[in-house]
Amino acid sequence: MSKKSIVSLVMAMMFVFMAACGNAAPTGGGGGVASTGIEITLVNNKVEIDGALRNFATLYEQMFGVRVHIQSFGGETPYVPALAAMLATGAEPEIFVFEGYADYTTARDSGRLTDLSDQPWVQDTDMAFFDGQGRVVGFPVAVEGWGLGYNREILQRAGVDPATMTNIDGVRAAFERIESMRDELGLDAVVSMAAGPGMTWVTGLHAVNAYLSLGLGYEDTTIIDMMLAGQVDQARLLAFAEYYDLIFRHSIRSTLLVGGYDDQLADFALGRTAFIHQGNWVDPTFAELGVTFEMGLGYVPHAFLSQHTPGIFVGAPSWYLINARSENIQAAKDFLNFMASSPEGHEYMVVHAGAVPAFLSVAISPEGPLSQAVNEWSSRGQVYAWHQNTMPAGFGMNTLGPIFELLASGEIDPEGFVRLVSEAVATIPN
Secondary structure, three states: OOHHHHHHHHHHHHHHHHHHHHHOOOOOOOOOOOOOOOEEEEEEOOHHHHHHHHHHHHHHHHHHOOEEEEEEOEOOEOHHHHHHHHHHOOOOOOEEEEOOHHHHHHHHHOOOOOOOOOOHHHHHEOOOEEOOOOOEEEEEOOEEEEOEEEEHHHHHHHOOOHHHOOOHHHHHHHHHHHHHOHHHHOOOOOEEOOOOOOOHHHHHHHHHHHHHHOOOOOOOOHHHHHHHOOOOOHHHHHHHHHHHHHHHHOEOHHHHHHOOHHHHHHHHHOOOOOEEOOEHHHHHHHHHOOOOOOOOEEEEOOOOOOOOOOOEEEEOOOEEEEOOOOOOHHHHHHHHHHHHHOHHHHHHHHHHOOOEOOEOOOOOOOOOHHHHHHHHHHHOOOEEOOOHHHOOOOHHHHHHHHHHHHHHHOOOOHHHHHHHHHHHHOOOOO
């Protein structure tokens, strides 16, 4: 089978998988307890775990007679606007995700936060979200991380040691060597990256976080504080722009400019690239497709600076809140408690969802290779914070994301990127 045919096959498999997850509905009964007649809805922001979450909801219904409806947005259907449209119809799901301070303030100002401080799981995590009064209002969905994911087998064949890729010189040297061996390695490009419409959650949020936190202490908010004050670090921003220009020039052009999430994952899964710009949340999708990498996967930093920055971005990316305007608050609390404290919940989070759990009592480890890589960096304490969700709501995706598109297409150069980002940041109200 030709490589083009394999790509088509994997893309078709991914479409069928996502469609099946999106249309499946949890079934009750199945030999479990009688229905209580209680129904709750959970809105999920990771399409990759949709199937696992639905299966867990089905198990919960069989055990407790409470039906949990799962609605998932993400991938090429950005979560935040989809949730906003849902709420605008008058729907009030019991549980939904917020992804940072901007989303938190939206939920707070709309009266949708419930105080969860007395919940049993609060004492079992360091990742709960606190409001300004010290109350817990967010249940950490998982611990996630990302850097520049790599296929270890390809790097080994190219003679590239990932340990050397902790500053821009090391990254550039690795890219140039792999580029020079592209035909020998059977690659279409060095990096799998999508930066077009619909993918601004990758560029405007995850990519921007490198500018905001790479090389800084975990509690160091210097760069995000500057941004919120309408200023940028010109030298740092230029180095950042040059790094992404390097990535874009070494990416598959069609995927970069007009491809979506599925295209990006398929390119890497089929061995068309050595690197991928995604986080460990892609593990479940690769597992569902039966993708194996003989030598395993790993991460190197988004090392755009000249100094060594040995670390990737790790944190709680999002939290579940319990909607104070919903009908079954206690049922929602019970469901999250079961997820956090039961063996079934732990198995769901780690084995089926492929997550790095946020709860200290979880004794099992993730099987996904990228999740294992996140664990390895975390265990060494080589991690940088997530600050992208501290930006004003929509600023990353709607304002900065399109500027990345211009850089990717070649309409602007790194200096033009710095100019446009500087002008955009200057408009942030303070």
